[in-house]
Amino acid sequence: MEAAPQVGGLADAVFDHASATPDKVVLGCKDASGVWRDVTAAQFRDQVLGLAKGLIAQGVRFGDRVALMARTRYEWTLFDFALWALGAQSVPVYPTSSADQVLWMLHDAEVTACVVEHEDHAMTIGSVVDRLPRLQRLWQMDAGAVEQLTEAGAEIDDEVVHRHRRAVTPESVATVIYTSGTTGRPKGCVITHSNFMFETDMLVGRWESVFHSKPGDEASTLLFLPLAHVFGRMVEVAAIRSGVKLGHQPVLQASALLPDLAAFRPSFILAVPYIFEKVFHAARRKAEADGKAGAFDKAADVAVKYAEALELKAFGLGPGPSAALRVQHQFFEKLVYTRVREAMGGRVRHAMSGGSGMDRRLGLFFEGAGVTVFEGYGLTESSAAATANPPERTKYGTVGMPVPGTTVHIAEDGEVWLRGGHVFSGYLNNPQATQAVLKDGWLATGDLGSLDADGYLTITGRKKEILVTSGGKSVSPAGLEERVRAHPLVAQCIVVGNDRPYIAALITLDPEAVEHWLAIQGRPPLTPAELVRDPVLETEIRRAVVAANTLVSQTESIRTFRILAHPFTEEHGLLTPSLKLKRKAIEQAYATEVDALYA
Incomplete structure (x- = not known):
């Protein structure tokens, strides 16, 4: 499959679609009452243009880096394409990032302005702003940022944005996405307009047929992946470039996600x-x-x-x-x-x-x-x-x-x-x-x-996660962990054993699944401390470990395990924002438990 010749930048698709099919529905947006409303190509173009003019009025210039710190929501996509329309570069920041992480990313990227979702994020930025001399502007989505900026740019001629947009080339930088940092400080990946065009156009060209529920129906997807992560960002760009109707859902919990899946009724999902x-x-x-x-x-x-x-x-x-x-x-x-x-x-x-x-x-x-x-x-x-x-x-x-x-x-x-x-x-x-x-x-x-x-x-x-036991056996933990995690009661599993005589595991539980499991057995709820000592539960988890061990040789198998009272969380610095285990941090936090596995 040959790639089409690349010209211009990512925002061009917004204007091209609005010219070709102004009335086509390209996004779904929830209103204040929680009802999904259609957004046409022409409406989205007008919103992007208005916001871009406002950003110019507030001093954002071609090549400037602007941070976006929010959950997955309609306004993020609006800001992304408005920034790309004027040749600025967006720097996504996970909404759960600590003040120290925010300081590092905004300083490293020399960010001049920042868009946050709500007051808590604004306070996080505020706590480090004295060490960010280049940061000049801060806007808050929940405090009317889109409306304020659109109003601020009302007097600017549309052609000012178009001049900026025409200056964007495929080689221009679109975004700097920081890696989630399982080891060391996050590194800023420089992604160009060309990188995203190539990626999304190749994917759409090869997989477009599966975007539909049945041949000829409207293709639509509900995006619930974090837009601070490259996967979510790729979905956003691919949907806008290919005209797939896009909706946003900020909460991954089933109680919030399932009703929106039922209401939006996507034809395919990415997860x-x-x-x-x-x-x-x-x-x-x-x-x-x-x-x-x-x-x-x-x-x-x-x-x-x-x-x-x-x-x-x-x-x-x-x-x-x-x-x-x-x-x-x-x-x-x-x-x-x-x-x-x-x-x-x-x-x-x-x-x-x-x-x-x-x-x-x-x-x-x-x-x-x-x-x-x-x-x-x-x-x-x-x-x-x-x-x-x-x-x-x-x-x-x-x-x-x-x-x-x-x-x-x-x-x-x-x-x-x-x-x-x-x-x-x-x-x-x-x-x-x-x-x-x-x-x-x-x-x-x-x-x-x-x-x-x-x-x-x-x-x-x-490569960095290969465990080498004291007997010299190399073990890749991923397959074992994946199989243990397949058990409905297990939330997380981390395999340990580097420089140790054998392989062992720390296992956390899914509270919702455990509550259901106890109810089915007619047993009362147990505290976390009681759960980790419960012999019936231990027998059940042992089945998951035995199943995982069938994948490997005896020297690579999990010999013993410890059930932990609480899951690994991002708040405690044990998970990355994309839910990957921070192995060194977990082994340090649970050093006592790990040592006990080898006592």
């Missing part, structure tokens, strides 16, 4: 494995509460077998589902599978998953339940996806094949190297770190993987 795990476990808990756990488990097994048969057929290795399996599958369609799809809004038939590894069985279950989940892989440094499973031949348990225009190479030590138009230009103010990852046009990812005979990539771990 992290955590979301698919939540949907599956919530469906199973409901079945168990209704006394139908046995039927649900049987339906899950049938879905997996059905999907495996389809997978084998796609690769020319089998005839497809047998007649008996098709009958069983049809039986559970209305009973179970329809309800699983209804939990995602009812129209979703395809989804994309990234950010971390997805359990093969979970992917097969969703395929059998009528939702094909295309797992992909990428980094901030590759402007999101570099590989993804193709629509016609999904191979579960892998992260698919290179996205068109991308080349994947496995180095001698097993490291995954990437090449393509989406690879970033380097880290801001950090030539040493840039040289460490960019090698003759290749991006050395730091991830370990393998390519199979069909060209599908499997990620096996991180």
Whole structure:
């Protein structure tokens, strides 16, 4: 697939769509009463233009960096495209960032203005503003920032914005996205307009057919991934450039997300494995509460077998589902599978998953339940996806094949190297770190993987996360952790064992799942301290560990584990904003518990 010649910048799509199809609905926006309202291409263009004029009136200039600190919401996309229309660069900041993290990013990026969501964010900025001499402006979304800026720019001629916009080239910097920092200080990835154009146009060109619930219907997606993360940002850009109707949802909790999925009814979604795990476990808990756990488990097994048969057929290795399996599958369609799809809004038939590894069985279950989940892989440094499973031949348990225009190479030590138009230009103010990852046009990812005979990539771990026991055995923790986490009662798992005689694990619990599990058994609620000592619970978690150990040799297996009373949280500095484990921080925080595993 050839990439179209790139011209201009990302904001051009807003104006082009408004000229070509002014009345087409391109976004959905919730009003103050919580009702979804349609936004046409012409309305969005007018809002972007008005906001861009306001930013110019308030002193934002071509090449300036402006921080965006907010949850996923309509105004973020509005600010993104207004900034790109005048050639400014947006610097996303996670809304949960600490004052110290904010200080580092805004200082490193030499940010001149900042947009925050609400007063708490404004106070975070305010606590470090005396050490940010370049920061001149601060606007607050919840205090009417869009309206104030639009009013401030009302007297500026539209042509002023267009002159700025025409000066933007594909090589212009669009955004500086800071890595989540599992080790050390976050590094600013410099992403150009060209990087995002290449990435999104290649993805849309290859996967556009799966954006629809059925041929010919309106394509729409509800974005609930954080816009401070490259995955969410790629979805935003791809939707606006391709005319897919885009909605925003700021809360990942099921209680807030599920009603919006039902109201917005997206035709496809993009998510992290955590979301698919939540949907599956919530469906199973409901079945168990209704006394139908046995039927649900049987339906899950049938879905997996059905999907495996389809997978084998796609690769020319089998005839497809047998007649008996098709009958069983049809039986559970209305009973179970329809309800699983209804939990995602009812129209979703395809989804994309990234950010971390997805359990093969979970992917097969969703395929059998009528939702094909295309797992992909990428980094901030590759402007999101570099590989993804193709629509016609999904191979579960892998992260698919290179996205068109991308080349994947496995180095001698097993490291995954990437090449393509989406690879970033380097880290801001950090030539040493840039040289460490960019090698003759290749991006050395730091991830370990393998390519199979069909060209599908499997990620096996991180180079920096390989554990080496005192006996010299190298162990990649990712697969073990993923399998333990597949148990409905488990929230998180971290495998330890570096310079130790054997592998062990720290495990946290899902409070909602545990509460349900106790109720099903007719037992009263237990305190966290009681839970970690509960022998019945320990037996249940041991099953998850035994299942994980079937994946590896005896020397690589988890010999012992400790259940922890509280989950690892971002607030305690144990998770990155994208929910990745900060291994060193966790091992330091739980040094006593780790030592006890080897006592």
